[in-house]
Amino acid sequence: MALSEKLGALDFSILVLYLVGIVALGVWAGLKRRGQTAGAGYFLAGRSLRWPVIGLALFATNISTVHLVSLAQEGYVNGLAYGNFEWMAAFTLIILALIFAPFYVRTQVATLPEFLERRYSRASRYWLTVLSIVSAIFIHIGFTFYAGAVVLEGLFGIDKMTSIVLVAIVTGIYTIIGGLMAVVITESVQTVILLAGAILLTAIAWSRAGGWEGITSVVDPHQLTMLRPKGDPSGLPWYSVLLGYPVIGIWYWCTDQTIVQRVLGAKDETHASLGALFAGFIKILPVFIFVLPGLICGALITQGVLPNTLEKSEQVYAFMIGNLLPAGLRGLVAAALLAALMSTVSGALNSAATLFSHDIYRHFLPTTTDRALVTVGRIATLVGLVVAVAWSPFLGRYPSVFQGINAAICYIAPPITVVFLFGVFWRGASSTGSIVTLVAGSALGFTVFLLDWFKESTGWNVPFMMAGFYLACACGVIMTATSLVAPDAPSAERAALSWASPLAPFQRKPGQTFGMPIIAAALLCVIMIMLYVKFG
Numbered sequence: 001m002a003l004s005e006k007l008g009a010l011d012f013s014i015l016v017l018y019l020v021g022i023v024a025l026g027v028w029a030g031l032k033r034r035g036q037t038a039g040a041g042y043f044l045a046g047r048s049l050r051w052p053v054i055g056l057a058l059f060a061t062n063i064s065t066v067h068l069v070s071l072a073q074e075g076y077v078n079g080l081a082y083g084n085f086e087w088m089a090a091f092t093l094i095i096l097a098l099i100f101a102p103f104y105v106r107t108q109v110a111t112l113p114e115f116l117e118r119r120y121s122r123a124s125r126y127w128l129t130v131l132s133i134v135s136a137i138f139i140h141i142g143f144t145f146y147a148g149a150v151v152l153e154g155l156f157g158i159d160k161m162t163s164i165v166l167v168a169i170v171t172g173i174y175t176i177i178g179g180l181m182a183v184v185i186t187e188s189v190q191t192v193i194l195l196a197g198a199i200l201l202t203a204i205a206w207s208r209a210g211g212w213e214g215i216t217s218v219v220d221p222h223q224l225t226m227l228r229p230k231g232d233p234s235g236l237p238w239y240s241v242l243l244g245y246p247v248i249g250i251w252y253w254c255t256d257q258t259i260v261q262r263v264l265g266a267k268d269e270t271h272a273s274l275g276a277l278f279a280g281f282i283k284i285l286p287v288f289i290f291v292l293p294g295l296i297c298g299a300l301i302t303q304g305v306l307p308n309t310l311e312k313s314e315q316v317y318a319f320m321i322g323n324l325l326p327a328g329l330r331g332l333v334a335a336a337l338l339a340a341l342m343s344t345v346s347g348a349l350n351s352a353a354t355l356f357s358h359d360i361y362r363h364f365l366p367t368t369t370d371r372a373l374v375t376v377g378r379i380a381t382l383v384g385l386v387v388a389v390a391w392s393p394f395l396g397r398y399p400s401v402f403q404g405i406n407a408a409i410c411y412i413a414p415p416i417t418v419v420f421l422f423g424v425f426w427r428g429a430s431s432t433g434s435i436v437t438l439v440a441g442s443a444l445g446f447t448v449f450l451l452d453w454f455k456e457s458t459g460w461n462v463p464f465m466m467a468g469f470y471l472a473c474a475c476g477v478i479m480t481a482t483s484l485v486a487p488d489a490p491s492a493e494r495a496a497l498s499w500a501s502p503l504a505p506f507q508r509k510p511g512q513t514f515g516m517p518i519i520a521a522a523l524l525c526v527i528m529i530m531l532y533v534k535f536g
Contacts, residue, residue: 005374014335015048015335019170027213029389048191049265049275050266052275053275053387054263055276055281056192057276057347058259058275059279059351061258061259061347062089063286064144064147066344066402067286067402068151069337070147070314070400071086071286071291071402072290073400074400075291075292075293075294075295075296075316076297078222078233078234078236079234080223080224080226080295080535081234082237082291082402083226084227084245084403085406086290086291087226087283087532089249089253090281090485090524090528091248092246092252092524093276094280094525096252096253096263097272097274097517097520097521099254101266101273102269102505104272110131110354110355111257111261111264111358111359112255113125114123114359115497116423119421119497120434121436121492124419124438126359126360127438127442129169129355129356131438132256132257135256135258136348136355137352137388137391138413139408140348141345141384143392143401144341144345145168145345146392146401149161149164151317162175162202164392165346168388168389170342171342171346171349172382186384196332197332198336200325200329200333201289201290201320201333202296205296205324205367206296208305208324209300215296220298223295223296224535225471226532227241227536236463239466240466243466243467244464246417246471247413247468248406248417250417255417256414257352257354261350270517273517274520277520277521281524285532293317293320297316306323306324308315313400314400317337321334333444352381353378353380357373357374406465410464410465411446411449411467414444414471415442415445416438418476419434423497424498426483427495431488432486433479433483434483437482438478440475444474
């Protein structure tokens with residue numbers, strides 16, 4: 001039975017109330033600061049964000065329906081293995097907090113391409129702007145729309161295109177009107193709803209399965225491990241996680257405008273760093289409330305608690321909602337799914353608009369007023385929305401949405417990761433090296449993408465995580481060689497945007513105590529190591 005046949009008046013009332021309320025909140029948040037909707041107020045929330053809001057917004061923009069649906073699917077099929085994408089994120093958020101955020105806040109940049117221009121050249125800025133807009137529309141928004149369409153079709157029987165268009169309209173309204181302030185305020189509320197719904201479903205499933213003892217009694221112990229050997233059916237051996245994840249993780253959490261824009265809007269450096277670390281602590285939860293429920297679902301079916309009527313693994317989450325939750329709570333969890341979808345789409349839309357307005361439009365028309373720039377940003381948001389809606393139906397060819405989105409990231413991330421890492425750690429990294437690496441690396445990534453997309457004809461069979469690692473190695477060689485052949489003249493400004501040594505972010509001056517970001521980062525690192533020891 002489709003969940004749409006089980007939803008009662010109370011469930012639909014909760015859904016409608018949520019949609020109306022979140023749009024009203026977003027519009028109100030934007031209009032309340034109407035006097036600041038010129039420039040930084042619209043795009044960066046007036047640089048007033050504090051660490052709790054930054055952390056919640058980072059998490060909300062990251063977590064989407066892709067995670068709720070696809071991680072449950074991966075948990076059902078492969079156990080905890082794909083939880084590595086959640087726990088490894090904590091380490092890259094430490095890198096964001098301690099290594100990248102200080103430079104971003106000190107330079108007061110509005111976009112990451114602007115930072116790249118200051119470190120390298122305007123050519124690098126333009127190239128990264130285009131790549132960032134492409135990733136926001138085709139990866140963040142496109143995959144999120146498709147994942148949302150899959151789950152809403154399962155929940156309510158609505159066809160995919162209708163679901164995509166409906167969510168696009170609702171999310172577009174408050175994003176276009178309110179800017180980043182509307183995005184971060186609604187994201188904070190949506191994160192609470194999302195976590196409440198996911199925790200509730202997990203708790204009920206956990207109880208019905210008989211707790212940890214009941215689960216482990218019917219589940220293969222191998223499914224409860226995170227680090228897998230070579231040849232594991234999950235396609236995610238331990239070495240691909242350790243080698244491949246840093247490439248996509250640093251791009252995603254440290255250099256991608258869609259994510260880092262929340263940090264750029266921080267009140268100061270401390271709030272920026274603590275916000276990133278707070279998100280790192282929250283990232284511990286998804287393994288237990290997104291991945292584990294899929295595994296528990298398999299246990300419940302084995303135990304006979306749930307009927308063995310699940311036809312497609314991608315419908316695991318909808319299947320659990322329909323069979324485990326009572327009336328009213330189904331509507332709440334359905335609202336959580338919409339919250340996850342809308343928060344990611346709104347964040348990516350705002351970031352794409354910021355990039356187009358600041359890094360393309362204003363550079364060609366430098367006399368544009370702040371108010372006119374906001375109008376351009378709103379138009380860019382609308383255009384990006386339309387393009388993403390048109391692209392998203394083509395993404396059904398991947399075995400799972402989660403594998404699809406990470407494969408796409410592995411092909412676009414390597415040159416960007418290399419250019420940023422070399423930029424902040426090696427003062428010899430040159431502007432020529434940067435642009436050559438970005439262009440050549442993007443060309444290599446697009447070639448590999450085509451080989452993978454048409455792998456039935458090409459015979460391509462390199463796992464996407466390892467492909468990302470190999471591409472990053474190639475980009476590192478290109479960056480090093482080109483920088484040595486074509487070095488930049490010494491520049492104090494560029495030198496100020498690089499650490500003197502790899503240990504410089506962690507060094508204290510004589511008599512200086514360790515600040516809260518260092519302490520929080522150390523605590524987070526220790527907790528993550530302990531978790532990997534437990535579930536490795």
